[in-house]
Amino acid sequence: MGVEVAVHDLTKSFGKQTIWGDVTLTLPPGEVSVMLGPSGTGKSVFLKTLIGLLKPDKGSIMIRDVDVARCSEAKLYETRKLFGVLFQDGALFGSMNLFDNIAFPLREHTKKSEKEIHDIVSEKLQLVGLEGTDKKLPGEISGGMRKRAGLARALVLEPEIILFDEPDSGLDPVRVAYLNQLIIDLNAVTDATFLIVTHDIGTARTVPDNLGMLFRRELVMFGPREVLLTSEEPVVKQFLNGRREGPIGMSEEKDSAQVAAELASLDGAPERHPGAAPKGGIGGGVPPQIQPSAGLPERKAAGRRQQRVMDMMHTLPQSAQKAIQELLDQEHQEELDAREASGGISSGLADRDTQTIPIGKG
Numbered sequence: 001m002g003v004e005v006a007v008h009d010l011t012k013s014f015g016k017q018t019i020w021g022d023v024t025l026t027l028p029p030g031e032v033s034v035m036l037g038p039s040g041t042g043k044s045v046f047l048k049t050l051i052g053l054l055k056p057d058k059g060s061i062m063i064r065d066v067d068v069a070r071c072s073e074a075k076l077y078e079t080r081k082l083f084g085v086l087f088q089d090g091a092l093f094g095s096m097n098l099f100d101n102i103a104f105p106l107r108e109h110t111k112k113s114e115k116e117i118h119d120i121v122s123e124k125l126q127l128v129g130l131e132g133t134d135k136k137l138p139g140e141i142s143g144g145m146r147k148r149a150g151l152a153r154a155l156v157l158e159p160e161i162i163l164f165d166e167p168d169s170g171l172d173p174v175r176v177a178y179l180n181q182l183i184i185d186l187n188a189v190t191d192a193t194f195l196i197v198t199h200d201i202g203t204a205r206t207v208p209d210n211l212g213m214l215f216r217r218e219l220v221m222f223g224p225r226e227v228l229l230t231s232e233e234p235v236v237k238q239f240l241n242g243r244r245e246g247p248i249g250m251s252e253e254k255d256s257a258q259v260a261a262e263l264a265s266l267d268g269a270p271e272r273h274p275g276a277a278p279k280g281g282i283g284g285g286v287p288p289q290i291q292p293s294a295g296l297p298e299r300k301a302a303g304r305r306q307q308r309v310m311d312m313m314h315t316l317p318q319s320a321q322k323a324i325q326e327l328l329d330q331e332h333q334e335e336l337d338a339r340e341a342s343g344g345i346s347s348g349l350a351d352r353d354t355q356t357i358p359i360g361k362g
């Protein structure tokens with residue numbers, strides 16, 4: 001089962017510049033969480049702090065009784081082995097072919113034979129739909145393929161916590177859809193704890209169990225996705241709807257020419273015209289979460305999460321409670337329908353023990 005990451009009162013600054021302060025959140029074991037926030041709010045800094053690459057000014061990050069914020073180098077080295085990280089730029093070595101890139105952590109951190117390494121690398125290449133490309137250099141493949149190679153490398157040590165820094169940036173909508181399915185499928189197979197940084201509203205709305213948002217040096221909110229997706233908090237609402245009206249303005253390190261062009265295109269159009277909505281951002285409410293592909297086990301975290309959300313239900317805003325109840329009713333109805341369609345016998349997908357994930361090419 002995935003590992004819990006408990007962040008308490010975390011503050012990070014560079015010199016006089018505070019990036020964010022007093023961040024408190026818990027990534028529940030095995031669940032998928034997404035962190036949102038305008039450009040430059042310190043999302044990448046947050047991920048790097050979680051793995052101990054950057055030291056916070058104060059606060060704690062508890063992972064299996066180790067406080068990553070203040071432990072010894074030796075403990076940090078051990079704890080880091082729990083992590084798989086997909087950096088924002090893929091971070092592949094340009095002069096190494098894909099095989100050697102993906103094999104790198106195994107050669108660095110394990111005593112596995114070349115035969116074992118070959119088997120693991122081949123399995124991971126297949127997992128991300130890159131079989132047959134092992135001899136290629138990173139410069140010879142597309143951006144989307146580089147992301148998936150980075151993902152394969154992040155997975156070779158069988159991590160229990162996986163951090164993704166904008167895995168979907170620069171990908172076309174179809175590739176994003178494949179990638180999102182891959183993330184859910186990986187979660188179903190590994191039960192690892194996932195944290196994804198993304199700007200893609202469609203991803204934020206359909207992939208995670210939990211959503212969080214960083215803005216103006218603080219964590220505005222973190223909780224079950226239903227809470228943020230129904231929130232009236234202006235920053236959260238503006239971001240999840242991709243609107244210009246709201247507290248998020250030009251000052252958030254956005255390219256000013258780009259912002260000016262965006263604003264001009266919206267002038268005199270208070271209601272969004274077709275096509276101007278962000279990807280997946282159309283329609284309010286809480287869309288159903290992406291489910292694992294057919295043939296895969298159910299996500300173990302889904303059951304745990306349901307229990308967790310039920311336990312905290314009375315503390316949630318009314319709108320979130322309503323959304324959770326509606327989704328539950330919908331799921332229940334679908335289950336009944338499926339049972340009826342199969343003549344009263346449940347499909348049994350959940351019991352099947354499958355270890356490989358069929359992934360579409362792209």
Ligand SMILES: Nc1ncnc2c1ncn2[C@@H]1O[C@H](COP(=O)(O)OP(=O)(O)OP(=O)(O)O)[C@@H](O)[C@H]1O
Nearest residue numbers: 014019037038039040041042043044045046088166
């Ligand atoms: N090593 C560093 N030294 C000094 N300042 C840094 C360092 N790393 C990041 N920063 C600053 O921290 C702030 C947050 O950077 P970060 O890369 O985390 O933003 P982000 O939220 O990931 O943005 P984006 O969405 O564009 O990727 C920026 O102002 C950046 O200049």
Ligand SMILES: [Mg+2]
Nearest residue numbers: 043044088165
């Ligand atoms: Mg970043």
